[in-house]
Amino acid sequence: xxxxxxxxxxxxxxFSSLILDxxxxxxxxxxxxxxxxxxxxxxxxxxxxxxxxxxxxxxxxVLSEQNKALKNSEQVLANIELLRSNNTFTVTTGHQLNLFxxxxxxxxxxxxxxxxxxKLKQDYPYSDFVPVYWMHCEDHDFAEINHIHLFxxxxxxxxxxxxxxxxxxxxxxxSVINELKTILxxxxxxxxxxxxxxxxxxxxxxxxxxxxFLCHQLFGKYGLVILDARDKxxxxxxxxxxxxxxxxxxxxxxVSETNSELEALGYKVQVNPREINCFYLTExxxxxIVKTDKGFEVLNAALVFSKAELENELDAYPEKFSxxxxxxxxxxxxxxxxxxxxxxxxxxxxxxxxxxxFTAAKTSFPVLVLRNSVMVVDESLKAKIEKxxxxxxxxxxxxxxxxxxxxxxxxxxETGLTTEQQQLKELxxxxxxxxxxxxxxxxxxxxxxxxxxxxxxxxxxxxLQRAEKKKHETAINHxxxxxxxxxxxxxLQERHENISSFYLLYGSGFIQSLKENLNPLDVxxxxxx
Numbered sequence: 001x002x003x004x005x006x007x008x009x010x011x012x013x014x015f016s017s018l019i020l021d022x023x024x025x026x027x028x029x030x031x032x033x034x035x036x037x038x039x040x041x042x043x044x045x046x047x048x049x050x051x052x053x054x055x056x057x058x059x060x061x062v063l064s065e066q067n068k069a070l071k072n073s074e075q076v077l078a079n080i081e082l083l084r085s086n087n088t089f090t091v092t093t094g095h096q097l098n099l100f101x102x103x104x105x106x107x108x109x110x111x112x113x114x115x116x117x118x119k120l121k122q123d124y125p126y127s128d129f130v131p132v133y134w135m136h137c138e139d140h141d142f143a144e145i146n147h148i149h150l151f152x153x154x155x156x157x158x159x160x161x162x163x164x165x166x167x168x169x170x171x172x173x174x175s176v177i178n179e180l181k182t183i184l185x186x187x188x189x190x191x192x193x194x195x196x197x198x199x200x201x202x203x204x205x206x207x208x209x210x211x212x213f214l215c216h217q218l219f220g221k222y223g224l225v226i227l228d229a230r231d232k233x234x235x236x237x238x239x240x241x242x243x244x245x246x247x248x249x250x251x252x253x254x255v256s257e258t259n260s261e262l263e264a265l266g267y268k269v270q271v272n273p274r275e276i277n278c279f280y281l282t283e284x285x286x287x288x289i290v291k292t293d294k295g296f297e298v299l300n301a302a303l304v305f306s307k308a309e310l311e312n313e314l315d316a317y318p319e320k321f322s323x324x325x326x327x328x329x330x331x332x333x334x335x336x337x338x339x340x341x342x343x344x345x346x347x348x349x350x351x352x353x354x355x356x357x358f359t360a361a362k363t364s365f366p367v368l369v370l371r372n373s374v375m376v377v378d379e380s381l382k383a384k385i386e387k388x389x390x391x392x393x394x395x396x397x398x399x400x401x402x403x404x405x406x407x408x409x410x411x412x413x414e415t416g417l418t419t420e421q422q423q424l425k426e427l428x429x430x431x432x433x434x435x436x437x438x439x440x441x442x443x444x445x446x447x448x449x450x451x452x453x454x455x456x457x458x459x460x461x462x463x464l465q466r467a468e469k470k471k472h473e474t475a476i477n478h479x480x481x482x483x484x485x486x487x488x489x490x491x492l493q494e495r496h497e498n499i500s501s502f503y504l505l506y507g508s509g510f511i512q513s514l515k516e517n518l519n520p521l522d523v524x525x526x527x528x529x
Contacts, residue, residue, distance in 0.1 A: 002514075018349050019370065037521055054237070060083045083225075092341055093112070093113045097207045100500065110133060137230055138279070168206060177197055199213070238331050242318070254360055255273040271353060277326040278323060282320075330358065338364070343369075375525070388478060390402075395483050399480065432447070
């Protein structure tokens, strides 16, 4: 259905120097991670992880409870049972509970995770590998997850919420789904998608349950295990690390040291740690814990604990404590037998800040794998691109360069006057040589006249180029409109568009086609046509 071609990440113009240097294994970055993705490094990680096991039975029990109600979950439940074995490992990605799965890159993260688990099974047949989606149920930035972009429209769930996202009621989503239905139309694929979204959000009372159902319907047949890490029993195993962070500020010091080293190398850090990297969860709220003269305060909640009281609270109610973006990766690797983390460029950038923290906590640091990045070119767009005698990869160039190169390639005559400008300079140089022999004071006026004539040529060149552009005006407009579709709002398609637009075209086969074309160990940007 879709065929792939590739472009180097460095040629896209959308990836930071930190990620490009990580992918190219720049020596200066070696101390910020264990090893790059490779057959050797995964083999080494399997041996290392075999010596540092989490409570596997507890993990499997929790996952079984969370996933047992899902339809057609045999493959998922089988994978959960495999996790009881010391010879089974996870490949993990994490993401927020975005409405209707959010931007396309979420889909690519999941496919990358599933494909890497399958690839590892091929390479290491005597071990088992389980793909895991870690739902960020405790994130509280509702504005980041409450909307999607589709066909130039912003579809937004207008709801007031400030606490953990997983607890948000889905009761008010019916009107949003009706709006989406109007936009998608009445095709078979549209009806399938609306039925899927309706069952996910209108038959489950909160966002966590809805997202679990939705992702299972899309990816369950590939054995994807979905984890909600809010479980009290899981957090109980992490109490000591919570205390280390809150009372000793160890992670703040370690990550701050790493940040200084990265900045000294010229990189911009993604995350700045806090002295306390924990939130406190109350009903409808997720607020920071800060140390003040009064003790340990929960901001915006009128709660203050002494050190002893907070320790007792941690021991009795660990589920009320929520790790932030610094502490969450440590919690993840503490409870999972994980080999690799699949993330986007921004995520991998902040994981590179955490190696020292993991070493101090004596916790295995995963292999960091950049998720596949993809641009999908549908049949209509492909036809327009071919009519312009361009390729999809050409559109990664800045728009002005793309237009100018097109005009240069398709112009019937040369519009540049560089040769004429050089000839004019040579003529005036000859005139200047003759004139100064007669009167040296004439040099300045001759130079001034040269600049005046060069300005005239420059203006003529501009008029010629504008005339040539006008001649190609229709093609240029096609270039600009095509580029806007490939890079909506001047960003990567995957960061803007939702799966709905491609599900309409390809149905459920879109996901299978992605799975067949994406390889997370191939470090190139994928163009699917």
